[in-house]
Amino acid sequence: QDILVSTQAQYERAADEVEAGNTIVLADGEWRDFEIVITGEGRADAPITLRAQTPGGVILTGQSNLRIGGEHVVVSGLVFRDGYSPTGEVISFRRDSDDLARNSRVTETVIDGFSKPNRTETDYWVGIYGQNNRFDHNHLSGKTNAGVTLAVRLNTEESRENDHRIDHNYFGPRPNLGSNGGETLRIGTSHYAQFASNTTVENNVFDRTSGEVEIISSKSGGNTLRGNLFLRSRGGLTLRHGDGNLVEGNVFLGQGVDHTGGIRVINQRQTVRGNYMEGLRGTGFASALTVMNGVPNSPANRYVQVVDAEIERNTIIDSTRITLGAGADEERSAAPVDTSFASNLMSGQGEGPFIRVDADVSGIDFANNAVLSGVLDDAVADLPRADSEMVRAANGLLYPTDTALADIGVPRDMRVLQLSDVGIDWYPKPGEPAEFGSGQRIVVGEGASALLAAMAGAQDGDQIVLSPGTYEIDRTIPVAARVAVSGSPDGETVITFARPTLFELQTGGGLRLSDLTIDGAAAPDSSANAVIRTSTMPVSGNLAIEMDGVTVRNLDVNSDFDVIYFGASTLADSVRIIDSTFTDISGTVVSAASEADDQGRYNVEYLDIEGSQFRNVRGGVADVYRGGRDESTFGPHVGITGSSFVDVGEGSGASLTLHGVQRTEIARNRFESSAPIAITHTVGVPVTALSNNDFVATPEPLLTEMNYPGEPRVEMVDNTYAAEVGQ
Amino acid sequence: QDILVSTQAQYERAADEVEAGNTIVLADGEWRDFEIVITGEGRADAPITLRAQTPGGVILTGQSNLRIGGEHVVVSGLVFRDGYSPTGEVISFRRDSDDLARNSRVTETVIDGFSKPNRTETDYWVGIYGQNNRFDHNHLSGKTNAGVTLAVRLNTEESRENDHRIDHNYFGPRPNLGSNGGETLRIGTSHYAQFASNTTVENNVFDRTSGEVEIISSKSGGNTLRGNLFLRSRGGLTLRHGDGNLVEGNVFLGQGVDHTGGIRVINQRQTVRGNYMEGLRGTGFASALTVMNGVPNSPANRYVQVVDAEIERNTIIDSTRITLGAGADEERSAAPVDTSFASNLMSGQGEGPFIRVDADVSGIDFANNAVLSGVLDDAVADLPRADSEMVRAANGLLYPTDTALADIGVPRDMRVLQLSDVGIDWYPKPGEPAEFGSGQRIVVGEGASALLAAMAGAQDGDQIVLSPGTYEIDRTIPVAARVAVSGSPDGETVITFARPTLFELQTGGGLRLSDLTIDGAAAPDSSANAVIRTSTMPVSGNLAIEMDGVTVRNLDVNSDFDVIYFGASTLADSVRIIDSTFTDISGTVVSAASEADDQGRYNVEYLDIEGSQFRNVRGGVADVYRGGRDESTFGPHVGITGSSFVDVGEGSGASLTLHGVQRTEIARNRFESSAPIAITHTVGVPVTALSNNDFVATPEPLLTEMNYPGEPRVEMVDNTYAAEVGQ
């Protein structure tokens, strides 16, 4: 019996009376602010079904969600978008704590950008409770707020040893969250680390799921993670807690993207077999393969020693790092034991060690492996080398031509998942984001109103070209698309502005400025001005800023006039400043230090400054802050090269302030009559190098380690110091 | 010739061609996102007119504003509401910097709540430039963001000695801004302090214009401020810069409201004559009358010594303070000279000195004054006393019955402005805000959904009464009206919540909780939970929170679980906690310390805690922060009385943290096994008293002065100290 409903009231009446074998059909169209509850006692041969009239025809918007209780309930064909859940979950496999779903299924359902606007407010998009549920052929993409995308919950006994199956789903791009809480899939939590989940995760695609260091965090025992495909995803699959998990036949393709990782092994009786990793660039805990050291006699929710692991027939090629005994320190002193490492095919890239050993590996039994290339740490220097051409097979994977290696690495008949195997054919998978300048070219005549009109209408990728002249802007320009604004080669283009802020970055915003001059002389004497600032409204998604060939001058009508200012709860994927000139700035050129609550959040992932000139910048050129002890993130990364600093940092006491930055390169710069560089290392393994810089009438860099007990871990090469200008 | 226009395009064509004598008529209705520009050469006998089809029938909403250039332009009948200006002004008497208005007028126009949503973003509602313009019979009410309501600008020569007239306007309630920038009217700025403005401000009403310490800031010379009425407005009229101003015939009625002030005199040749002050409670710079000390040889934009002032025939009664030589210190050492203080009638109230003298007053010539009551400082102890009954005359003012006093104080025939004399008869003046519980009473049956539905529909003043039982709330409840929620006398009412926040205060929100229990045990282990928190969206207007007979317990699922948390750019007029109990809180009961950028902003004006019990509160009971050196505000005020603290403040190191609080009373409390009270004085003249408190196994209070050179200015009376519990 199909019951077609067109209003929430009709739905409620139908749902109240639904019985085994019934189907409730939601009429096509937009359903706004609809919190769907479906529960009842279906049967295997007569389930309770809730479906869209047409698959994809029902759009749930506003404050909507779905809760499923009872058993043998099947939901399909819904699309959640243009809104967010008012509660802690979008799709919940329980009606409430007394009514968990059993033998139920959600399929062909979409959650697309259905994120809480405030990125620090957490939720789960999918919470799976109960027993024997299936979540398959769904499309989840674009989660921008904190909280796991899909969580299997073990918080009550009825939800353990659950035999859930999560398969054929498309997990689409999840942008870098810039803090903990960006996992795409988590099974269990540390509170219930000692329990088995017995969940199967198979044949899913994880496409650019780069929320944090953990793409999948398995925090329970007995799980099977099989046949999944990871595409250009930062982070890795982590067997964080729980024993006896199987990780088999997964494919990780990093395509050279920073911090793309593979599998991290912790705990007992883990099997990692027949996985294929190619083009991964992760190191440390995000290595292509990481085998951790444990804490002796660790409780289940700390770091359990690796015992009885079986790591066999994996192929790891064109990758940067394998780490054995990772995380070894005074506390994590228990090296892996009774572990088999056999028939793995490996080839490294890059200058560092390909296989790095941080602890005793005598508890690992190496057999029948082959290393095609890469630097090996001494402890594994006797791993057998091989030399074979690699050829791409029909399944898309690389195999050695040397038949002697036929039984090393992944098998020839390995099946590789295709994008078309997962998700939903009626809902397209997202392509690449628009690059700056990839869209329409819009030439603007003289006059502020023409520029304002062009900005108001600009779409992602559009490039606005300004004619020569002066543009006197009387308002803050909102930027909610990825827009490039450039001057003209035919004469100077100058922008002045009469408000405290010239450009305000909002959700979806990105700004590239090139070949123009910005003059702050007309700005008011307010308390905190900026050329570019993030909105005080919540900003979802990540921002990007580029300045190339830009002159910024006269930001000195007040004492704290920044060029770029990031507010709390905002994150830029990148800030690039190239061949630009900054003169007479009372504030900071890049102020990315609003996340001061030491939760581990930060404002910019990559900051790069190249070939630029800074003169009389009182607040310093960059202030980047990542506080606290969280290690769920990879950044910030800062590169400052080929630039000159004169009279920089008198106000702040530092020409550059880098606190908690993870990768720092400062090279080939000249600092003259400036305040010192101030670098503070907090947690993690920061990589900091200063080379070929000239410091003239500028104090030496101030280097501080907050937690590491030794000398500051900073590589200082070929820097020069002169006490006075002209020396 | 009247030209009726119905669209923005029609308007633009009409405005392009407008000539002397033309009238453009805007059709009645809503005009959204309309930036009106009107300019042209009108003549005195043939002005250019822009008017609403029906006065008040044209509503400008969204991002709208009005710019007037040219001369003899008259605009009338417009209403700006439900939006804000995209630029720095709503109504501007210039089209741009080259086209200032002359001989032009805006009348019968309304700006109502047309505030930028972010309270720290500044604008002027009205900017008057040019020459000989008139702004009259307008209604300006409810500005909640920073920036002067009406500014007369002298920034170019064409705008000086301007003969503008500002008259018969209604300046309605302006809430406390909690920082500098809340002036209602400003004439000039310190940059142009040496110029004459020659502006007349007469017959305006300032009703509850309580944005900051200055209601009117006259920063130029030659102005006339006459016949205005100030009702219950915190702050005062300040002759901040410029000489030769006349302040005459104004009426200040404080009605006993805190910090209501009168007139502050600085600079040369000021005349303060025939003004009437009654019921004022201001002190310091907001005294009913303040005569400042100056800086010797001060430039025009510092503190010019009072010379040649004439202060005569003013009536100051039932008021707290007159201060002579105010602000005297090492720098401001030049006392008033050549000053006449004559025929003033004065009567004080309260315990402190009524006439306080902070400097040498030998340069003031006292003559024919009469003091009816009040304590006088020694230096003025010989002012003549009088004893006369006061009777209210037909004009509403109090006069002495003693005919010997007939020529002392304001004249009998003084005209007192009425509300009906100002503003617009077709636009009602705002009444009192809704008190908690003054509206509808809504009884809610058991169950979370009933409570959620009641909250969603609640209006200002409504009271929601919960039946006994447990309410399990699965979402954050937005609060955008002034709502009271109370339990039932028939049994315990318990609210639990499964999200990090239970109540989120938004613009317009206020919350009173009474006679119920809030239990945090079901809240998630997120990074920063709170029972009540302000929205991360901009919050305009001021908030209020009350808890009376409330039990809060088990806020300890994470390490920073607050009861009340105020985010940046939010201000509560008051937080009151009465007869309530707080147990096992990992965070802070009242966290009002987000304004950490030392701009002088703060989160709470009045915090009062009475008769409450605190046990095991790790973060402390209150954390109130007002940093920086700004002195434009009166608060925060903190009162903690009759309460008990046990095991409070272990996490934060302080049971109470008060930084920059201006008035503190901590009395009749018991502190046991708790961290010390930490009080830091920053600027101003903080009044801090600790009396009759018992400190048991609790360190003595930590008292710090940041700028004042002497011992901490804290009155400590009858406090007891015991080293151990049971002593």
Ligand SMILES: [Ca+2]
């Ligand atoms: Ca994590």
Ligand SMILES: [Ca+2]
């Ligand atoms: Ca002020």
